[in-house]
Amino acid sequence: MADPILRWAGGKRQIIDDIVTRLPPSRDYNDYYEPFFGGGAVFFELKPSNAFINDINETLMDFYELFKNNLDYIIRENKKLDDALNRYSTLDAKKEFYYTRRREFNELQNGCCEDELREAVLFLFLNRTCFNGLYRTNEKGDFNVPMKKKVILTESIEEKLKEGHKVLQNAEITSQDFEYIEEEVEEGDLIFLDPPYISNSDARYFNQYSTGGFGRDRQIDVRDLALKLHHRGAYVMITNSDEAEDLYRSDGEFMENFRMMELEAARSINSDSSQRSQIGATDIIVTNSPQFWEQREFDAYR
Missing domain, CATH: 3.40.50.150 (Vaccinia Virus protein VP39)
Structure with a gap:
């Protein structure tokens, strides 16, 4: 399993x-x-x-497709985000870092530039750090879920990510x-x-x-x-x-x-x-x- x-x-x-x-x-x-x-x-x-x-949900399935083909990069970049987040000592500062990344994700979603891999990196980061793994958007289509107090670090789920990556190799992904x-x-x-x-x-x-x-x-x-x-x-x-x-x-x-x-x-x-x-x-x-x-x-x- x-x-x-x-x-x-x-x-x-x-x-x-x-x-x-x-x-x-x-x-x-x-x-x-x-x-x-x-x-x-x-x-x-x-x-x-x-x-x-x-x-x-096209954003979700785009993530799976990119994750299927870019595992090492997405894990490496998420570890960098964890390192950057952990440099802040206060919850308010951590939240500000989170909301900056959330804003970046929404700007990418809205087509300010084309960087699908960065979107995938941020998608996983937001999923690990937002409240209850919700994917909720406002009327403009912007992801608007707040940060949770205790984030899930990439290192703690790395083996799970690698195992899931193996399973995805046998799947055709559509939206x-x-x-x-x-x-x-x-x-x-x-x-x-x-x-x-x-x-x-x-x-x-x-x-x-x-x-x-x-x-x-x-x-x-x-x-x-x-x-x-x-x-x-x-x-x-x-x-x-x-x-x-x-x-x-x-x-x-x-x-x-x-x-x-x-x-x-x-x-x-x-x-x-x-x-x-x-x-x-x-x-x-x-x-x-x-x-x-x-x-x-x-x-x-x-």
């Missing part, structure tokens, strides 16, 4: 065992698809030999709408669908998908796509919040071919630790994996 190389809100590390034990073994599937990639916890856990990873896979997936492929969760809670900070958002119609598109891929002979798993349960149950044909189970998975978005378990506290797994078709826990929940 390998760990995700980025901290990413809504990641699946807390329920990774529940997910991977309900997926077919690697010998039973061909290509692996993950069109809502984010932090890619399932991908890094499975380490598939032939993968197609995608996310609508487009998730429905592109309908034209790509074939019989025997494995698809893991982790769309932005349906939630009535204050999840807007990590539940953003694109400018148009990800409403109920888009959730139905995910469900319908999963059913199409099932009929094509692919293995499919969806994760979502328990608030999506009725959406899946409302389609009789879907429920004839998929099983559903509930999981507890506290989220850690809120800055108030006492409130963190109230965001995304309950997940569901929906899958057509045949070896779990008769599992008692799935049948009981259905």
Whole structure:
């Protein structure tokens, strides 16, 4: 197994065992698809030999592509940033250094100059030093997450970065709408669908998908796509919040071919630790994996 190389809100590390034990073994599937990639916890856990990873967040996927091909440079430059940050003795001075780098990143994003590698270096730096690994932007598209008090040093995650880099060598990386896979997936492929969760809670900070958002119609598109891929002979798993349960149950044909189970998975978005378990506290797994078709826990929940 390998760990995700980025901290990413809504990641699946807390329920990774529940997910991977309900997926077919690697010998039973061909290509692996993950069109809502984010932090890619399932991908890094499975380490598939032939993968197609995608996310609508172009900045995120650009980072993975550059990281895939420029590991040593990105690590070396991040160590230099750590050294520069650690020269400051006060938290205020460290914050000023952070906000200067954040401003530089946003200027690069806004096209003041072309330096993709510098963007990738700063992307990793900001991910390590910002609050909870959030990627949040304002109306102008500028990254605006504040700094956390205790940063994660490059040296402490270097081995994780190197292991993740190895896994990425077997992946084709894209940034487009998730429905592109309908034209790509074939019989025997494995698809893991982790769309932005349906939630009535204050999840807007990590539940953003694109400018148009990800409403109920888009959730139905995910469900319908999963059913199409099932009929094509692919293995499919969806994760979502328990608030999506009725959406899946409302389609009789879907429920004839998929099983559903509930999981507890506290989220850690809120800055108030006492409130963190109230965001995304309950997940569901929906899958057509045949070896779990008769599992008692799935049948009981259905």
